[in-house]
Structure formats: structure tokens, C-alpha cells
Amino acid sequence: MGTVSELCVSSLQTFLCPAVKTPPVPDDLTPVEQQELENIRRRKQELLEDIQRLKDEIAEVTSEIENLGSTEERKNMQRNKQVAMGRKKFNMDPKKGIQFLIENDLLKNTSDDIAQFLYKGEGLNKTAIGDYLGERSAEFFLSSFCSF
Structure with a gap:
């Protein structure tokens, strides 16, 4: 006979490891005890099946979450590439660049959005900004730039 902790570990392993063969029902048990033991073993098997089902569901959800993250990353990378191309x-x-950004839903065709894009000027040639503004009517941008 082992120590109490060894018996606990052994019992836990038997409970959690369905590959372990279930020992036969001892003959020295009363019919009620034998029935109770069978009920316990049946319930144990049901619980093990539930645990496995939950493990499978968790793995599936985890996989979906990982795929969702990589899908969002790909969308962001694609969007960033299109903005850089714009x-x-x-x-x-300048006209073709703004048109490209609008057609690809990277920029709204409003004076506020275009003015914000030009104001930030990230990666934009200052001369190209001046050329674009020189071609447009002053009223188109006047209200937008006054808010900066």
C-alpha cells in the first residue's frame, strides 16, 4: 500500500486517463455497491468525454482567434501598402494620387479629409502639395485649413 498522496495521484491518473483499463467490479461488494460503482464509472466516462469535447472546442476557438488576428494584420498591411502607393x-x-486614394476608400472625397491628408503630409512632396492646392479653388479647402 502507498502513501495517501501516492493513492491520490494514482486515483487522479486513473480518473483523467481513459486509456487505463477499468478494473473489474470486485465480488465482495453488495449488489447496491456494485451498481453504485458502475454508475460512478459511467459518470466518469461521461465527464471524460465532456472534458475532451471542451478541449476540442477551446482548440478550435483559439485557432479562430489566431486566424482572425492574422487576417486583421494582413488587412492593415494591405491598407498601408495602398496608402504608400497613393x-x-x-x-x-497629385490629382491621380488623390483619385487613387479615394477610389480605394483610403480617403473620403471631402475637403476635410483631403485637407487633413495634405496637412499631415507624411511622405508627401511639398511641391506636389502646392501644385495640388494651386489647381483647386480656395473655397474647397479654406474652411478645412482654418480649423487646423
């Missing part, structure tokens, strides 16, 4: 186009031809 900036390059803007620097070569």
Missing part, C-alpha cells in the same frame, strides 16, 4: 502617385501626379 503617396507615391500623389508625388508624381
Whole structure:
């Protein structure tokens, strides 16, 4: 016979490891005790199946969460690439650059959004900004730039 802790570990391993063969029902038990033991073993098997089902569900949800994160990252990377392409186009031809950004839903066709894009000027050629503003009517941007 082992120590109490050894018996606890052994019992726990038997409970958690379905591969372990279930010992036969001892003959020295009363019919009521034998029935109770069978009920306990049946319930144990049901619980093990529930545990396995929950493990599978957790693994599935974890996988979906990981895929969702990578999908969002890909969308952000794609969007950043398109914005960079729009900036390059803007620097070569401001009208075409703005049109590209609007067509790809990276910029709204409003004076406020365009003014904000030009005001931030990240990666934009100052001469191209001046050319674009020189081609547009002053009223289009006047209200937007006054709020900066």
C-alpha cells in the first residue's frame, strides 16, 4: 500500500486517463455497491468525454482567434501598402494620387479629409502639395485649413 498522496495521484491518473483499463467490479461488494460503482464509472466516462469535447472546442476557438488576428494584420498591411502607393502617385501626379486614394476608400472625397491628408503630409512632396492646392479653388479647402 502507498502513501495517501501516492493513492491520490494514482486515483487522479486513473480518473483523467481513459486509456487505463477499468478494473473489474470486485465480488465482495453488495449488489447496491456494485451498481453504485458502475454508475460512478459511467459518470466518469461521461465527464471524460465532456472534458475532451471542451478541449476540442477551446482548440478550435483559439485557432479562430489566431486566424482572425492574422487576417486583421494582413488587412492593415494591405491598407498601408495602398496608402504608400497613393503617396507615391500623389508625388508624381497629385490629382491621380488623390483619385487613387479615394477610389480605394483610403480617403473620403471631402475637403476635410483631403485637407487633413495634405496637412499631415507624411511622405508627401511639398511641391506636389502646392501644385495640388494651386489647381483647386480656395473655397474647397479654406474652411478645412482654418480649423487646423
